[in-house]
Amino acid sequence: MTLIKQKQGSNKPLRALGLMSGTSLDGVDAAIIETDGVEIFSHGPVRSVPYEPEFRARLREVLGKRGAPGNLIADFTRLQADFVLALLAANNLSTDEIDLIGFHGQTIFHDPKNRVTVQIGDGEMMAELTGIDTVAEFRHDDVAAGGEGAPLAPLYHQALARDLDGPLAVLNLGGVGNVTYIDGETVLAFDTGPANALMDDWILRHNGAPFDEGGRIAASGKADEAVLAKLLDHPYFDLKPPKSLDRDQFDVAKAISWLGLENGAATLLHFTSETIRRALPHLPGKPARWLLTGGGRKNPALVEAIKAVVNVPVEPVEAVGWRGDDLEAEAFAFLAVRSRRGFPLSLPTTTGVPEPMTGGHFYPAPSGARATA
Numbered sequence: 001m002t003l004i005k006q007k008q009g010s011n012k013p014l015r016a017l018g019l020m021s022g023t024s025l026d027g028v029d030a031a032i033i034e035t036d037g038v039e040i041f042s043h044g045p046v047r048s049v050p051y052e053p054e055f056r057a058r059l060r061e062v063l064g065k066r067g068a069p070g071n072l073i074a075d076f077t078r079l080q081a082d083f084v085l086a087l088l089a090a091n092n093l094s095t096d097e098i099d100l101i102g103f104h105g106q107t108i109f110h111d112p113k114n115r116v117t118v119q120i121g122d123g124e125m126m127a128e129l130t131g132i133d134t135v136a137e138f139r140h141d142d143v144a145a146g147g148e149g150a151p152l153a154p155l156y157h158q159a160l161a162r163d164l165d166g167p168l169a170v171l172n173l174g175g176v177g178n179v180t181y182i183d184g185e186t187v188l189a190f191d192t193g194p195a196n197a198l199m200d201d202w203i204l205r206h207n208g209a210p211f212d213e214g215g216r217i218a219a220s221g222k223a224d225e226a227v228l229a230k231l232l233d234h235p236y237f238d239l240k241p242p243k244s245l246d247r248d249q250f251d252v253a254k255a256i257s258w259l260g261l262e263n264g265a266a267t268l269l270h271f272t273s274e275t276i277r278r279a280l281p282h283l284p285g286k287p288a289r290w291l292l293t294g295g296g297r298k299n300p301a302l303v304e305a306i307k308a309v310v311n312v313p314v315e316p317v318e319a320v321g322w323r324g325d326d327l328e329a330e331a332f333a334f335l336a337v338r339s340r341r342g343f344p345l346s347l348p349t350t351t352g353v354p355e356p357m358t359g360g361h362f363y364p365a366p367s368g369a370r371a372t373a
Ligand SMILES: Nc1ncnc2c1ncn2[C@@H]1O[C@H](COP(=O)(O)OP(=O)(O)OP(=O)(O)O)[C@@H](O)[C@H]1O
Pocket: 021, 022, 023, 024, 025, 026, 172, 173, 174, 175, 176, 177, 196, 197, 200, 210, 211, 212, 213, 214, 215, 293, 294, 295, 296, 298, 299, 328
């Protein structure tokens, strides 16, 4: 990466490393950026590592629970700390060249209406193991203040989009889907519905693969219209934003159980694209363009179905030079810097907090504890 010379002053850019483990449970992503919390000055090295099936199963076991065994939290944190050190070593960076880690952790439970959101991961241990100052627990304060606690990437989307013409929609197709509508200073966001999680679960159960590569299985089937209508008959889609979802909030197992592999996959894929149709009336205007991020943008069958729904250009975020595999890790690097600077992480229009709010908990690295990378 080309590292810019750091500006002096209170808002000098920091070199931050974001760590994201998303609802797909597919693995962990890390990305380094340089930012002052407003502008992004450079995009640095990235790294992704898939979880071993056994580790994924351990995470899956605690989904929907309000806590996790201490040894899982410690193993999860250690794995991510080792991953940070490996990323630095691979890029000849030492730990003292990184100012801050933004450690999202793994969401295992999300119930903002009852003011609870649980991300496992131990920020203090991360700071100790890496020797790098760490910000964690990004969603807690938002939820405690009555916000949804999610999505949090929208302010990063807005920062990235500052030179692009609006109105545009950034659609993240992860385990859960979330959209950010941006038009100048207007930014509005919410979770659209399930994106890949239900499809992944279906494929895993039926043929043991982690996901439907290229959407090929779904493309070889036919969506069952009656089942689709039943799935879409859910109060979530009529709720006005802000709104957010837990990974497993849609229990579709019974409705689709009798469908075969291909038709079940096709039905779930169209369920995802139809959730976008249901999102349209909640946007403040009609986006002139949709930019897709997250793993679902690599599923051509899903992308085609979304194109048919929105009827304006739909492109991967790479079309505007962003990094679709790394955007969320970058977002938590960005948010970590904003947290240190006391800048808002969320707005009434992104999570429903009563007023723009900062958040995140700071864990300073113990002095003299710089790990060798
Ligand atoms: N080549 C591909 N073909 C089809 N689907 C793919 C492909 N690559 C990734 N995906 C889908 O994308 C998912 C991973 O997406 P991503 O990494 O954006 O999720 P995440 O970050 O865990 O989720 P979230 O944004 O909800 O936290 C995979 O589980 C899979 O369903």
